[in-house]
Amino acid sequence: MTTVVSVGGGTFTPYDVVVGRGLLHEAGARIAPFARGRTLIVSDETVAAIHGPALKSSLEVSGIRTEIVSVPAGEASKSFAELERLMDRLLAAGLDRKDVVVALGGGVVGDLAGLAAALYMRGIDFIQVPTTLLAQVDSSVGGKTAIDTPRGKNLVGAFHQPRLVLADIDVLATLPPLQLRSGWAEVLKHGLICDAGFFDWLAADGAAGATGDAEALTRAVIRSVEIKSAIVGEDEKEAGRRALLNLGHTFGHAIEAELGFEEAALAHGEAVALGCCLAFRFSAGQGLCDPVDAARVEQVVAAAGLPTRLVQAGRFSAEALLGRMAGDKKAEGGGVTLILAHGIGRAFTQRFSDPAPILAFLRQEGAA
Incomplete structure (x- = not known):
């Protein structure tokens, strides 16, 4: 079927x-x-x-x-x-x-x-x-x-x-287990963007997909494609809502770039998973979402065998990471654009012309 x-x-x-x-x-x-x-x-x-x-x-x-x-x-x-x-x-x-x-x-x-x-x-x-x-x-x-x-x-x-x-x-x-987990990060991301019910299922019965259950994988792929297709159909060239699909990616791409895109160090999905956790913790720290939601995201991501903390990926300079984020393709006018969240399933875009809060957060997370 x-x-x-x-x-x-x-x-x-x-x-x-x-x-x-x-x-x-x-x-x-x-x-x-x-x-x-x-x-x-x-x-x-x-x-x-x-x-x-x-x-x-x-x-x-x-x-x-x-x-x-x-x-x-x-x-x-x-x-x-x-x-x-x-x-x-x-x-x-x-x-x-x-x-x-x-x-x-x-x-x-x-x-x-x-x-x-x-x-x-x-x-x-x-x-x-x-x-x-x-x-x-x-x-x-x-x-x-x-x-x-x-x-x-x-x-x-x-x-x-x-x-x-x-x-x-x-x-x-x-697929090797690492590649399966890497893909699972993007599945989780779709729930975090706009479907809290889907995320709830992924955290419960659907979690079997992270270890290869074909039935759970089928449902996860279908729902993920439905979410992405609806967003892409509305905004093909990322002029607005499509940017939400980059949840976790601004942090994640900066981390990958600092590591030199070495997959042995961190797979792309691992970087995205870590980036999603960072985005939710930053949102909580800015008073934008409930810290309970940020903690739950971290718990579900960790349960899937994915990294949740910057120190798990390596040692980083906060200034270097911020520089990478400022050079991200979503950046405008020298500022930093982040995909943040008001809660699970409620992502939104916010631009920071003053990077000081981001720099302070990266240092708080363990970047030097």
Whole structure:
């Protein structure tokens, strides 16, 4: 049984996010309506070995010519160097505007392949086949594509919506526990933004999803996609409400940037989870939300095996973290924009022209 969530609004062509089990083997039939010419599967070396043959076989059975291009696994592939290499492969393959790029992998592959598709011949179609929980609930939906630079994460990119997203729950069974927990952070984030009831379920029966229960994962992915699709359909290019999806990310991206995006040090979802805890504690400290809510967020995040305190990630300079936050893509006019909360399920955006409260908070949290 599959569930289809439609994503779309007034500014872009609607597309379906299909959530279910066994979708990798049905991919050919589902992708065929969009494949007027050839497809090029972009994956990372690890995922290509595990899931590439099944996807390629499914496409070929449906009469779709295809080949696989792989990039090194890891955040380092979201770079100018790998983007240039991938663009050269698209050119060497002679793709035209009728052809389709298929991103098979996690958020790194989806971001890189999506940006390449956005740039190639000023934009060709691409399809997302996310193989991590984080990608299924977050990065594959909404059309954000980007690479990183030494100055920050996701600072060079484009909005380029996919034509289709296939979220196969079965592929999540191949994930290492850390990657599953990393994706669970984004699931928790969706409840924290605007659905307290969903967060309550995630903290109780739904918690089984964090350890791989397929039924809980299916429900978690569907609800997360519903939340994100509703927000994206209303605000494609983050002119307003879509910024709420960055809850935990301003703190989290700053931490990742200071660590040099080293996944061995901290996975992206771990940084987001920590960032959500920081956002709630900062909100409580500013008198914006009940400290009881901040404590509950910390407890649920910790129960999922995710970090809640800055000292768990490493040693940081408060000034350096603040500098990273000021350079975040949501920043305006030299100020810092944070996604904060009035409580669980009640996130909002606030801009700080005076960074002193943030700096004091970072020091209170253990940054030097």
